[in-house]
Amino acid sequence: MSQPADTAFPPFPGGKQPRTERGRRSLRKLLDAAALEFGEKGFHEASISGITSRAGMALGSFYTYFDSKDSLFRALVSDLSARVGTEARERLDPAQDALGAERAAFSAFLDFAREHQEIYRIIDEAEFVDPASFRQHYESAAQRINERLKTGMKKGEFRPDLDEAHGWAIMGMNVFLGLKYAIWSEGRTTDDIASVAQSILKGGIVKP
């Protein structure tokens, strides 16, 4: 599920945009290696040389793209945020109803988390390493959900009184189901867990 090298990168605070295809490939390698290094060692123990070594790159090439370990970390959080968004968007289909769109987006997130187990630790550590990135990650994820809720309301499929807080509630449900069933235990399938979330979104938990 790795992102194609020619995908545009989000703007990196303190990072430099590559201008060539080769540059984009190198940046992608650095970000992937950083995800493994930060995920395994945590921010403080992670090192730039550990990251370039994982990426199979010379230490000096790091500085073509980033000023510091901090700026790489910020870029990585921003990259992971964007990739979660991209994964969800790729599963959306105009033929889906609004509830189906929530299922597709959540399934994409679960699959991404299963394949990139390090995402939880990295995002969670951002709360301490770079609080603005942490907040931005969740604000932007909530915004994506809220845009889908608005679409569902416009189509008359969702209740007309949904507001921003409903999006945050759905995001929290998704994040914790992911933590429990994609990271801490793997005994239940994506489909099964997506069905639990869907059943709550569809009819709540009260006996009909």
Next chain:
Amino acid sequence: MSQPADTAFPPFPGGKQPRTERGRRSLRKLLDAAALEFGEKGFHEASISGITSRAGMALGSFYTYFDSKDSLFRALVSDLSARVGTEARERLDPAQDALGAERAAFSAFLDFAREHQEIYRIIDEAEFVDPASFRQHYESAAQRINERLKTGMKKGEFRPDLDEAHGWAIMGMNVFLGLKYAIWSEGRTTDDIASVAQSILKGGIVKP
């Protein structure tokens, strides 16, 4: 909303149970001071002398209860977990229906988080400082929700097919609504946010 000094403390790994009322008061003071110190400075910058100074106690009295900053941190996470559970239990009432019990428990959590803003940072930092405490905090919170769900199913008020994952979904909803509306922004009341969660639990988000 401070806990009465005579409340039993949860067993502390590495901590020593006080045997007298005076000892319990001192331990309570230490834990409250630790919550402020860890919440404000984070685990690594926090110091034992900063904590005893906040508590108005001599540095030496710290070691009557704890071996180290680590053992105090573990005790604090365990204490916060227990207090969240106690706050919820105190609002439960046999006259409530099962949905009302969820509202009461979530409102108690929101109020607790508003009054103890440091709880999020401390629990979140536990993922890095003491991962077992972090996991235990959420496993036990999910268990409390799942016990209430079982009660609601037995009473025939909740759908009979709810399982553990539904409890994790509800917990995630509550945690993220708390993060957004008790910690990051305060413009909406506990009642208003509890109503959002209730509306999802009651009928989902689909137009009836």
